[in-house]
Each structure stands twice: as structure tokens, then as C-alpha cells.
Amino acid sequence: MKNNKADTLLIVEDDLGLQTQLKWHFADYNVVIAANQKQAISAIRLHEPKVMIQDLGLPPDENGVTEGFELLQQALHLRPHMKIIVMTGNEGNEHAMKAVKLGSYDFYAKPVEADTLDLIVQRAFHIYHLEEKNRQLNNQQESMLNGLIASDTKMLKICKMVEKIAPTDASCLLIGESGTGKEVIANSLHQLSLRKDNNMIAINCAAIPENLIESELFGYEKGAFTGAVKSTVGKIEMAHKGTLFLDEIGDMPLHLQAKLLRFLQERVIERVGGRNQINIDTRIICATHKDLDKLVETGEFREDLFYRIAEIQIDIPPLRERGSDKILLAKYLLNKYVKKQKLQIVGFSEDAINSIETHTWPGNVREMENKIKRAAIMCDLKYITALDLGFVNEDIAPLNLKEIRRNAEVSALKQALIASDNNISAAAKSLGITRPTLYDLMKKYDMQ
Ligand SMILES: Nc1ncnc2c1ncn2[C@@H]1O[C@H](COP(=O)(O)OP(=O)(O)OP(=O)(O)O)[C@@H](O)[C@H]1O
Ligand SMILES: [Mg+2]
Structure with a gap:
């Protein structure tokens, strides 16, 4: 030894x-x-x-x-x-x-x-x-990119890219389905940049009513409109020296796209109702789950703005295309939750692992987060099962049951026939059924 x-x-x-x-x-x-x-x-x-x-x-x-x-x-x-x-x-x-x-x-x-x-x-x-x-x-891995867990080659490429472009001022466009981690990557870009000690200001263009986005973004002077009782700094100004994260940029109305474009070209803003030009130094990161190319084609998104915000475009693959990431993330998320809630769960059972691998994860990492939280709460053993995760395929269960029944019946018939030397009466008796029933079953299963 x-x-x-x-x-x-x-x-x-x-x-x-x-x-x-x-x-x-x-x-x-x-x-x-x-x-x-x-x-x-x-x-x-x-x-x-x-x-x-x-x-x-x-x-x-x-x-x-x-x-x-x-x-x-x-x-x-x-x-x-x-x-x-x-x-x-x-x-x-x-x-x-x-x-x-x-x-x-x-x-x-x-x-x-x-x-x-x-x-x-x-x-x-x-x-x-x-x-x-x-x-x-x-x-x-986690500390390098701020809570971004990845092992799949496509994602590792993205991580490398993030490390490379973070220290530059290039505007980045993050495209990916809902829950794929666009905000996580935007955060990493900011944290790994020279601007990390200043603000990262996020604004969700889809969540703010259209008539408020302008004053949210650019701020306003006292008296600019009814209700503007004091001058207010907008999000762009708050992001001075830092990073401005425009989430769901695909939902920005056209007239604001024009204003945003002008800001990106000149890097100055005017507050609503104001006359002063304010110089702003900020890095722009945009994200969307929409197909911007298509929106450009249909005229819903300005082509010139698209090229401004997409100096570098990062396409984040959906979770179902990330091979090894599924299990890695599942274990990471479980571990995080177990620690936080001081639970006693140690891992996933085999059927849970299988279902994590085969599920298509339409809601991506966010869906996984929710499923695992739920499972950890439902689970009362050491290992989380597929059932805890909410994976019970009701289409498959009855099919399996049919199969199981069939196999059990065939094997019982065979045993009884062998034990009785193919004497039908004796076999039927040992099975507890009548002779006609035994004949029917033999016919059903094609047995001689
Ligand atoms: N690679 C990852 N490693 C660890 N956690 C992740 C990863 N990707 C996403 N998450 C987690 O999944 C959740 C969803 O991520 P995020 O909010 O960044 O997605 P999103 O693409 O911005 O979604 P939406 O389009 O719905 O805004 C967050 O709680 C985030 O912390
Ligand atoms: Mg988001």
C-alpha cells in the first residue's frame, strides 16, 4: 500500500x-x-x-x-x-x-x-x-466570471470572449432566449472592466411604459411636464463612468431609437425640458431575446442603431444545446440552494440526472433554478428524484405498464406450461384460470 x-x-x-x-x-x-x-x-x-x-x-x-x-x-x-x-x-x-x-x-x-x-x-x-x-x-470558474457556470465548449468560448472584450469600451449586444444568462454576462462584462468601481445601470425597455422611457433614460428638468416637480437625473447620466445595460432593446419604440442613436453618436444628452448638453462617458451593453435582424428587415428596428449597439455580438446558446452544462449547472444550483437553506440533500438520483439531460429546458437556466428549488423543498430523502423535479411523463407510464403486464403474463404462461409438461389443464389450474382463458392468452401472445 x-x-x-x-x-x-x-x-x-x-x-x-x-x-x-x-x-x-x-x-x-x-x-x-x-x-x-x-x-x-x-x-x-x-x-x-x-x-x-x-x-x-x-x-x-x-x-x-x-x-x-x-x-x-x-x-x-x-x-x-x-x-x-x-x-x-x-x-x-x-x-x-x-x-x-x-x-x-x-x-x-x-x-x-x-x-x-x-x-x-x-x-x-x-x-x-x-x-x-x-x-x-x-x-x-465561478469567481473568474462572477457566478457564470460553464463547461460546454460554446459557453467556454463565450467566457473567453467576455474576458477579452470586458476591458474595452466596445458596445456589446447579447442575444439569447429568455433565462439563458444575458444579465449574468452583462454583469461579468462590467465586473471585469475598468469601470467596475462605478455604477452599472440597468433599464428594461420592455417594462417601462412608452411615455416614460424617455424621461427615465434622459432625465428631466423641473417643470418639463406636469408632475416634474424637481430636476431628475436619468439612467444614462447615472451610468456616467460606468456601464449602461439596456435590456430588451428589441422592445424600444422607434422614436426613442432615434434619440438613443443620437446619444451614441455624440455622447451627449439633454434632459427632457433642458437646454444644457451633458457629456456622458458610458459603456453600452444591450440584450434581447428577439431576432433583431428580422426586426431590422421589417423596419421595426433601425439598422443604423443596430450597427452602433452591436459592435460585438454574443449569441448565447439555449441550455438544451449546452451538453455538459446541464448537469454541472444543476449540481451547482442545488448546492447553492442547499447551502443557503441548510438542507441535507446530497445530490440527484439517476432518474433525475437522466431527466435533466433529456428535458429541453424552454425556460433555460431560470427554469432549472425554479425546478431545483421546488425539488429541494419537495424532496425528503438524500437524493432528488425525477418526480421531485416534476418530471413524470404521463404518456410513457401507461405504455410501460402495458409492457410490464405483457412480459409478466408471457413469463407466467411459459413457466406453467414447462412445469406441467405442456399439459393445458394442469397449467391452467396452476395459474388459477380456466382452459379457454389459457387458450385465449396463448393465442394473444402467439404461443404454441
Ligand atoms: N451560466 C450560469 N451560471 C449560473 N447561473 C446562471 C447562469 N446563467 C443564468 N444563471 C441564472 O439563471 C437566472 C436567469 O439568468 P438571467 O437573468 O441572466 O437570464 P436572461 O437571459 O437575462 O433572462 P431574461 O431574458 O428572461 O431576462 C439568473 O438567476 C441567473 O443567476
Ligand atoms: Mg434578463
């Missing part, structure tokens, strides 16, 4: 003989021994082991309250990333499966066979280290 003394292995076992045997066997690790639940919990707090071998059948402690499953749950709560290997005695498979469901990493049936246990422990440390590296990488 070539192992590292820095790797702490906690062994929870009440049998003294077995304790000594295991301690001796794993001498190349930093072994810590606990004989009961209480000792185990304090050892976890003190030594922060990476792997724990736990005897599931611990006897009760002095207060009579030890339970193997209880320790398992407490241990995972204290150290969610620790790999737990449970050892089962006579109680058998059922307990082992329950332990795995609750989040233990693997199980092992006594009596101890040293080489097998060795392999399991080695693999547990290996996986612990891999996951740890993965967590570190994820954290790095």
Missing part, C-alpha cells in the same frame, strides 16, 4: 478484535477508531476524516440510543463530502441498500476480507480527492 498519512480514515467498530485488526491493516493511513456513535461524532468533528468505515450494527451506548442509520445521517450532515463505507452483518442487503439511499458511498458485508475492503477504501479516497479537486475548480 502506498498511501498518505495525511489521509484520515475513521473506523467505527465496537468489536475490539476487529478494531485492532483493521487498525493494523490500514496502518498506512492516519487511522482513528471510535467504538460508538458518540465517539464517532466527536472524532468527525476533531479529525475531519475523508473516509469512514462504519459498522451498521453498533450496539446501544450507555443511554441505550445507538442506531447505525442515525450515525450515518449525523455524519453526513457534519461532513457531507466524506465517503462512508458501511459494514453489514447478518442483517443483510436490505440495510445496506437503505444506507446507500441515505447517502453512504458503498457497503461491505462481514466477515472482513482484507483485500476487498482495501480496494473499496482506496477507491473511496480516490473519489474523495477527485471530487475535492472538482469543487476547487468549480469555485475558481
Whole structure:
């Protein structure tokens, strides 16, 4: 064994003989021994082991309250990333499966066979280290681009692009379906720019009534219109020295497009009702889910404005086209929510992973965020299932049931016929049906 003394292995076992045997066997690790639940919990707090071998059948402690499953749950709560290997005695498979469901990493049936246990422990440390590296990488990725999680090649290209163009003053147009992360990218562009210490001002062109957008953008002087009781600074002016984020730019009315164009050409504004020209130094980022090319063609969006705002265009792919990102994001979002709400969930079940991969995510990352939040609330086990996520395909369920019935009936018929040496009466009797019914079924399933 070539192992590292820095790797702490906690062994929870009440049998003294077995304790000594295991301690001796794993001498190349930093072994810590606990004989009961209480000792185990304090050892976890003190030594922060990476792997724990736990005897599931611990006897009760002095207060009579030890339970193997209880320790398992407490241990995972204290150290969610620790790999737990449970050892089962006579109680058998059922307990082992329950332990795995609750989040233990693997199980092992006594009596101890040293080489097998060795392999399991080695693999547990290996996986612990891999996951740890993965967590570190994820954290790095996140901090680089401010909460933007990506591993898909198209998205990584976008990340590179964002890093490159952020420090420039080029105007960027972000195009992508709803919920794909346009605002996240706009934020990254600002945070990675030299303007990061000044404001990023966002305005949603689709959310403000048309007659108010102008004064929102350009501000107004006292008395400019009824209700203008004092001079007010507009969003463009607030973004001086910083970044102006025009969200849903495709919804901007045509007459304002002309005004915005003039500002972009001359970089000066006049407040509504004012005469002073105010110089503004700001970086423009626009976003839309609409097809601006088409709007230009139909005359709903000015072509000259389009070229001004799209010095650099970033097309953000929908989530369904992002391969590995789906699972990565799902895990990230779950982790974030679990931490925030201090929940005990450790991951997704296999059917949940499958449904995350195959769902088309029309609402993209926002939809995923909502589904995962909901699932975390609904889930009462360690692992989130497809059902928790709200994925139950009602079209498929009855089809499957039909299939299951068919298979079960065919196999029962075959067994009965073989057991009775193809004697129809005897087979029908053993199946509890009449001869005509058996004939019907055989005909239905094309059996001779
Ligand atoms: N790559 C990502 N990594 C982490 N979180 C993300 C990522 N992309 C999007 N999100 C999260 O998903 C949600 C939606 O993102 P965002 O608001 O940026 O989308 P949008 O494209 O602006 O959507 P809309 O068109 O509806 O305004 C946000 O809560 C955001 O934090
Ligand atoms: Mg948005």
C-alpha cells in the first residue's frame, strides 16, 4: 500500500478484535477508531476524516440510543463530502441498500476480507480527492466570471470572449432566449472592466411604459411636464463612468431609437425640458431575446442603431444545446440552494440526472433554478428524484405498464406450461384460470 498519512480514515467498530485488526491493516493511513456513535461524532468533528468505515450494527451506548442509520445521517450532515463505507452483518442487503439511499458511498458485508475492503477504501479516497479537486475548480470558474457556470465548449468560448472584450469600451449586444444568462454576462462584462468601481445601470425597455422611457433614460428638468416637480437625473447620466445595460432593446419604440442613436453618436444628452448638453462617458451593453435582424428587415428596428449597439455580438446558446452544462449547472444550483437553506440533500438520483439531460429546458437556466428549488423543498430523502423535479411523463407510464403486464403474463404462461409438461389443464389450474382463458392468452401472445 502506498498511501498518505495525511489521509484520515475513521473506523467505527465496537468489536475490539476487529478494531485492532483493521487498525493494523490500514496502518498506512492516519487511522482513528471510535467504538460508538458518540465517539464517532466527536472524532468527525476533531479529525475531519475523508473516509469512514462504519459498522451498521453498533450496539446501544450507555443511554441505550445507538442506531447505525442515525450515525450515518449525523455524519453526513457534519461532513457531507466524506465517503462512508458501511459494514453489514447478518442483517443483510436490505440495510445496506437503505444506507446507500441515505447517502453512504458503498457497503461491505462481514466477515472482513482484507483485500476487498482495501480496494473499496482506496477507491473511496480516490473519489474523495477527485471530487475535492472538482469543487476547487468549480469555485475558481465561478469567481473568474462572477457566478457564470460553464463547461460546454460554446459557453467556454463565450467566457473567453467576455474576458477579452470586458476591458474595452466596445458596445456589446447579447442575444439569447429568455433565462439563458444575458444579465449574468452583462454583469461579468462590467465586473471585469475598468469601470467596475462605478455604477452599472440597468433599464428594461420592455417594462417601462412608452411615455416614460424617455424621461427615465434622459432625465428631466423641473417643470418639463406636469408632475416634474424637481430636476431628475436619468439612467444614462447615472451610468456616467460606468456601464449602461439596456435590456430588451428589441422592445424600444422607434422614436426613442432615434434619440438613443443620437446619444451614441455624440455622447451627449439633454434632459427632457433642458437646454444644457451633458457629456456622458458610458459603456453600452444591450440584450434581447428577439431576432433583431428580422426586426431590422421589417423596419421595426433601425439598422443604423443596430450597427452602433452591436459592435460585438454574443449569441448565447439555449441550455438544451449546452451538453455538459446541464448537469454541472444543476449540481451547482442545488448546492447553492442547499447551502443557503441548510438542507441535507446530497445530490440527484439517476432518474433525475437522466431527466435533466433529456428535458429541453424552454425556460433555460431560470427554469432549472425554479425546478431545483421546488425539488429541494419537495424532496425528503438524500437524493432528488425525477418526480421531485416534476418530471413524470404521463404518456410513457401507461405504455410501460402495458409492457410490464405483457412480459409478466408471457413469463407466467411459459413457466406453467414447462412445469406441467405442456399439459393445458394442469397449467391452467396452476395459474388459477380456466382452459379457454389459457387458450385465449396463448393465442394473444402467439404461443404454441
Ligand atoms: N451560466 C450560469 N451560471 C449560473 N447561473 C446562471 C447562469 N446563467 C443564468 N444563471 C441564472 O439563471 C437566472 C436567469 O439568468 P438571467 O437573468 O441572466 O437570464 P436572461 O437571459 O437575462 O433572462 P431574461 O431574458 O428572461 O431576462 C439568473 O438567476 C441567473 O443567476
Ligand atoms: Mg434578463
